[in-house]
Every structure is written in C-alpha cells, then in structure tokens.
Amino acid sequence: MPIHEKSLIRPENIISHENLEIDGIDVSGHWSTFIKPRVVTDYNEDTEEEIAALPGGEFIHRCWQCGSCTNSCTVNALDPEFNPRYWIYLARLGMEDELLRDKDRIWQCVSCNKCTYSCPRDVNPEGVMKAMSHWLELKGHTPTSPSMQFDEEFSGQVFETGRIEEGRIIRGFFKRTGQNLMQDWLVELVKRLIRGLPVKLLMTMGLANIFRPRTRGWGPAREAIEEYVAERKMADRKALGLDEPGIAEQESEQ
Amino acid sequence: MSEADGKYRRVAYYPGCALEGSGHAYDRSTKALGKELGLDLVEVENWNCCGAMEVKNIDPKLQTYLSSRVMSIAASEMGFDTVMAPCNGCYHNLKKAEHDLAEDPATVAVVERLSEKAGHETYKAGDIETIHALDWIREAIGEDGIRERVKNTLSGLKIANYYGCMYTRPRHIFPEKDQGPNSESTYEPHFMDDLLRAAGAEIVDYPLKTACCGGAHTLSDCDTSTKLVLNLLEAAEACGADVIATECPTCHSGLEMHQIRAETRYGRKTGVKMLYFTQLLGLALGIRPRKLGIHENVSDSRALLKEKGLA
Numbered sequence: 001m002p003i004h005e006k007s008l009i010r011p012e013n014i015i016s017h018e019n020l021e022i023d024g025i026d027v028s029g030h031w032s033t034f035i036k037p038r039v040v041t042d043y044n045e046d047t048e049e050e051i052a053a054l055p056g057g058e059f060i061h062r063c064w065q066c067g068s069c070t071n072s073c074t075v076n077a078l079d080p081e082f083n084p085r086y087w088i089y090l091a092r093l094g095m096e097d098e099l100l101r102d103k104d105r106i107w108q109c110v111s112c113n114k115c116t117y118s119c120p121r122d123v124n125p126e127g128v129m130k131a132m133s134h135w136l137e138l139k140g141h142t143p144t145s146p147s148m149q150f151d152e153e154f155s156g157q158v159f160e161t162g163r164i165e166e167g168r169i170i171r172g173f174f175k176r177t178g179q180n181l182m183q184d185w186l187v188e189l190v191k192r193l194i195r196g197l198p199v200k201l202l203m204t205m206g207l208a209n210i211f212r213p214r215t216r217g218w219g220p221a222r223e224a225i226e227e228y229v230a231e232r233k234m235a236d237r238k239a240l241g242l243d244e245p246g247i248a249e250q251e252s253e254q
Numbered sequence: 255m256s257e258a259d260g261k262y263r264r265v266a267y268y269p270g271c272a273l274e275g276s277g278h279a280y281d282r283s284t285k286a287l288g289k290e291l292g293l294d295l296v297e298v299e300n301w302n303c304c305g306a307m308e309v310k311n312i313d314p315k316l317q318t319y320l321s322s323r324v325m326s327i328a329a330s331e332m333g334f335d336t337v338m339a340p341c342n343g344c345y346h347n348l349k350k351a352e353h354d355l356a357e358d359p360a361t362v363a364v365v366e367r368l369s370e371k372a373g374h375e376t377y378k379a380g381d382i383e384t385i386h387a388l389d390w391i392r393e394a395i396g397e398d399g400i401r402e403r404v405k406n407t408l409s410g411l412k413i414a415n416y417y418g419c420m421y422t423r424p425r426h427i428f429p430e431k432d433q434g435p436n437s438e439s440t441y442e443p444h445f446m447d448d449l450l451r452a453a454g455a456e457i458v459d460y461p462l463k464t465a466c467c468g469g470a471h472t473l474s475d476c477d478t479s480t481k482l483v484l485n486l487l488e489a490a491e492a493c494g495a496d497v498i499a500t501e502c503p504t505c506h507s508g509l510e511m512h513q514i515r516a517e518t519r520y521g522r523k524t525g526v527k528m529l530y531f532t533q534l535l536g537l538a539l540g541i542r543p544r545k546l547g548i549h550e551n552v553s554d555s556r557a558l559l560k561e562k563g564l565a
Contacts, residue, residue, distance in 0.1 A: 055314050074466040078481055108475055110482075111307060112466035113423035117440070130311055146474035147311075154308035158320065162302035166275040173473055185515040189552065192514065196549040201278065213274060215302040217373075221323070224371035225316065228364070232313050 009035055043094040046241075051091050051135050053239035055232075056127025063088045069115035069125040075108050082108060084115055084125045087132060099132075100141055107133040107145035138240050149176050159225050162215025262385065262394040266334035267295035268324055270344040270503075271303050277341065277503025279547030283532035284340050284387055286545045290536070291403075293394050298328045298337065304347040307470040307504075314354075315364040321351035322365050325384070326377035340387035340532070342502035346420035346427070348384040353427040355379040386421065387532065388445040388501055389438075397452035405540030407454030410562050413534070414460035414495035414526075415446040416486065418505040422464055446501055446531050453538035458493040462486050467512075469504040476515065483512035487524040496558055499531045506530060510552040527555035537564045 013036040020032040051057040063085075070076050070085040082105055090099040106129060115125035136142045144152075153172045157164045174181045194202065215221075237243060273281035288295045301324050303309075305317030325348060328337045339345040354361040356379035369376040385393075391400075422428065422440040431438045438445055443464065447457045467486060468479030486509065490498050500506040509528050516522045528551065536546040543549070543565040548556065559565035 074468075074482065075478065078478060108471070108478060110466055110468050110475075110478065111470045112419040114419075114466070116424040117422075127314070134311075147471055150471075150474040151308040151311040154306065155312045158303045158305065158309060164271045164303055164306075166272070170473065177474075185511075185518040188518050189511055189514050192552050192554070196551065196554060201550065213271070216300050218302070221302075221368070221372035224368045225319075227371075228316065228368060229312065232316075 012036075042097070044096045045094050047094040047096055047099070048092045050240050051128070051131050054131040054134050054138075054236055056124065056129075057131030057135075058127070059121075059123050060088060060091060060128050060131075062121040063092065063123045064121055065089060066120060068118040068120060069123070072114040072118045074110055074112045074114060079105070079108075081105060084109075084129060088123070088125065088128060091128075091132065100136075103136050103142050106136065107142070107147050109133070134236070135240070138236065138242060146177055149173065152176075159222055159229070161212055162218040162221065163213045165213055168212070262293070262336060262338070262390050264294035264296070265385070265390065266298050266328035266332055266337040266382075268298045268301055268304075268328070268337050268339045268344055268348070270301075270339060270341045271306070272341055272343070272503035272507075276507040279550040280340055280503050280506065280530045280532060282545070282547040282550070283530055283536050286541050287391070287532050287536050287539070290539050290541055291391075291395055291399075293390070295338070296332070296334070298324055299332065301327065304339075304344045306343050306347070315361050316368075317347060318351040318354050318361050319365050319368045321347040322355065322377035323369070323372070323374060324348065325351065325382050326369065326375050329377065329381040330375040334382060336383045336385060338385050338387060338390045340501070341504070342386070342418055342420035343504055345384060345386045349427045351377075352379055352384060353429075386501070388421075388449070391449060391535065392445050397448050400449055400452040400535065400538070404453055404538050406538055406564055408450065408534060408538050408562075408564070409454040409456065411455050411534075411564070412458050412494050412496045413450055413455045413499050414458050414490040414493055414497070415443075415450065415463060415499050415531075416460070416490075416501075416505060416509075417443045417446065417463050418469070418500075418502050419464065419466050420502065446499055450499060450531060450534055453535055455534065455538075458490075458495045460490060460493050460495065462489050467505050467508045469508045472504075472508045472511065476512075479508065480512045480515045480519065483509055484516045484520075484522055484524070487513055487516070487526055488522075490526050491524060495526055496562075497527050497529050497534070497555065499534055500528055501531050507552070513553060526553075527551075527558055528553045529555055 015034045015036055017032040019028045048060060052060050065085060067085045070083050073082065073084060075082040087099060087106065109129035111126055113126050119125055133145060137144055137148065150173050153176055154164060154169055157169060269281050285295060302320060304324060305320040309320060310317040325337060328334045339348060355365060366376050422443055425440045428440060431440050451457050465486060466482055468482040472479045498509065506528055513524055533546045533548060548565065556565060
C-alpha cells in the first residue's frame, strides 16, 4: 500500500544537518535532510487482526484506500484531522504510535453511515470506527469515551426493562459523566417545552419516572441478553489477548 | 380513488420509545392522520426498544435480536404482514435486522438462541415487511389522494424537507429503494417532498436533505451536534424555508434542542420552525392543531401557522 502521506513526515521525524559531510564529500544543502527511518519493530503486526476481531471491524482488510469514506465524512467536514481512510491505513500497517496520536478523536464518529454508503469495497467504515474506539478503550489507551458511556447507560436500561425513558437516560448520562444537569441550554429547553405542554402530558411524563415504561414478561429476555453480553465481552478481551491469567490455560487443557 | 389499491390500509404500528416521550407529537399526529384517512394502525403488543443507535455499539447482533422480537410479535402473534415505524431509528433497525437475518448465518444463530431463551417465536427473514410512515401514506393514499382531500392548502408555506441519515443509509438494507421511477431514492429522497407538495406547500430546494444532525452524539458530543444542526438550520433559512419538515423524532428533537443551544451558547439565533410531516399533512387535511400536537413542539410554530391561515 504505497500511499504517500505528507503528514507522516512530522518535524520530529526529520533529521536535518546544517553542514554534512559523508565519506569526505560535502552534501550540505538539500542532501543534508533525511527522514528518520522506521524499522520492523515499529510495527505491530496484530493491530489489524485485533480490530477485525471486534464487532464492526470484520471487513477492514477489504480497504483499498480510495478515500471515499473520508471524502464523505460528516465529522471530517468539521475537523480535517478526522480521517477514517488514514486510520484504516495505519491499523492495517500496524503503525500504532501514529494511530494513537488521534486516539481522542476516533470516538467522535457520529454513525451517519455516509462512509458505508459510499465505500466501494463494503469495508463498513462506520463499524470500523466503532471497533477502533472500542479497541482503544479495551487496550487502555483511552478512558471510556462519552459516546460509549451514553451507549452503556442507554443499553443498560434497555436490557433491564426492554424500553427506555428519556428523562432517566439524560439524568443517568449526566451523572455518569459528572456533568451538571443545570446547563443553561437544557434549562432553556425545558422552559420552552413546558410552555406548550398540556398538564395531562406533563403528569404522564412525570409518572414515567416513577412507573418506568417496561416490556411485560421481559425477565427471560433480560437473562438471555445479559448472559450473551458477558460472553461477548469475554470473547472481545480474549481476541485482544487481555484474558485474565488462568483462563487461557484452562481452555488449552480442555 | 386510490383506496382501490388497498395496500397498507391496516398495518401493525411500532411507535418505539421516542414517540412515548420527546416524540409524542409525532405519535399523536400519525394516529390522527390515520384516523382521518381511514387507515388502521394496530399497535404492536408489548413491544420493546429496537436498540436505537446505542445497542449496536455494545454488540450489533444484540440490536438485531431486539428488532427481531418486535417483528416476531407483529408477524407471528398478531398475524400482520406489514409493520409501520414512523421513527427513522426503529425503521432502520428493523430493516437492518431483516437484511442481516437473510444474509448472515451467525446473526441468525444468535437471534435463534436469544429468542428461544426469551420464550417467543424466532423471527425469520421475510415474515413481515417493514415500512416507514412515509411509505404508508404514499402507498395507502398517495399524492392524488392527498390532493383530493386538502381542506387548508399549505400554499404560501415554504418547506425544507429533512430526511436525515437512517432513512436512506446504508443502501443495502433498503432493497426497495433506488428502483427507478416511483421508488424512493437513497441519494435524493423525495417521498416527503411529493406528499407535502400535493398538500400545496412550496418545497424549497434543500441540499442538506440527508445530512447528519449528530443525533447519535446529541448529548455525548454536544459541540459537534450543535455545529451540525446549526448548519442545517442556517442552510434551510438561506434556501428561504419557513419550516423544516421532519420524519424522525431523534432528528426533530435534535434540531429543536441544538437550535436552543446554538442560541444560548453561541448567540446564533435561527427562526426556522420544525414540524413533523404528519403534522403538516394533518393541517392540510383540516385536522385541529391541538390534535396534531402542534403546541407540544419546542420550536413554537403557532404564530407562523396563524399568519399563513393554517391555525
């Protein structure tokens, strides 16, 4: 994949000599500047496979670097450093150091699916972005992102009762992330909301906080889901070589 | 009249969680529209969340299971051949589940296992057809049907139609789209344009029909969402729109919420109003604004509608 990336040559990777003499020959001027060489040990050969093992990352190997994903990307339009095509390139080569430079950006994918829509190779770049941010978290490179905290709060409520109640999600998320619920814009939103709402609806919404909406007879589904989620989590950790000591040995004995 | 067709005149109705909360006006106006047009909506019994935008990030197959349970009840327990979801998220997830269950044996295995343990019929691909509220009105009534029934024309109201992401992307989960004339386009959707134009509205040329509002990160990455929404609102105004017509509760509340946030945080005030397409069609058919939940919208369109003689 000989993609020429200008940004790969960062200032710290450029070795420059004002006056340089090699084998008695003066090479000062243009010939005095070199790119720091990379060596085989700089690459992690497992990166691609690890990301491919996480849900969404399965088809990363199909990428042929056309750049349709980055070209269509919603977030890239706001932040030119948000570059799915480049991250897929780095993951496939195993250039983890370089990938980690953008570790606090990758979770910002808004799942608009424009990349997946335009990808000619069915890479599912949206899924790859999610697998990558999941990978960063599991490997301990980043804390759990705000996006994942929201997903966990939301999914937790779905697993528990079969349904969600929006007020509870908002409160749960703000609490989880240590944010003050009394944000000026949220207060303004509630003010405008209440202005138009009939008392009856307000009462219903208030009651939904006490009598949570739930799917009847959800118990068995909840159990099955929780069991499945636990299995999935273990499988993900195993794929990344994060098994707690002992588990791997137990399995090899079987 | 288009009733001769009879398609989608009686469908299973899957409102989803948002329509019981922030999208209540969408639920109300959809039901009011069905009633006015003589279309039967039978709510899916004891439904559950489809997984929204979140559960797939825990595990995509789990999301498919959640959506499949809804389809299983509608098909096996209630005997319906069509389920209608007005929410883009629900619609998208049911469509995705349909696709994955037809194409991916590993997903089928997970869904079988979970359905068995949960104690309900396993949903099998092809048992039911999922449609959006737009498909429902367009097939059951059609543009001509709307034109015949208009009591208060929407003429004079300039509308930008906003479809969002989940209604058209990714293409492969919507095999019925992009099938030439009369089918919906994933590149430039037009069903909402067609229906509202039939109701007399002036449809503005809005290039951001399928742009993203940042709904998935509406609270977890507020600044990004505000920027995306502000772009949608300002573009609509630049196109001359009075109203942005919506067909998804998450988009709708995202636009309303970040319109306020853009105003309070960045001092960027926009005046364009958000209305569900079902509310707009309802007004045209002469349904009372209260029954359509117009007063429940956070972006208050009552003065505008009064000025245009619609409320």
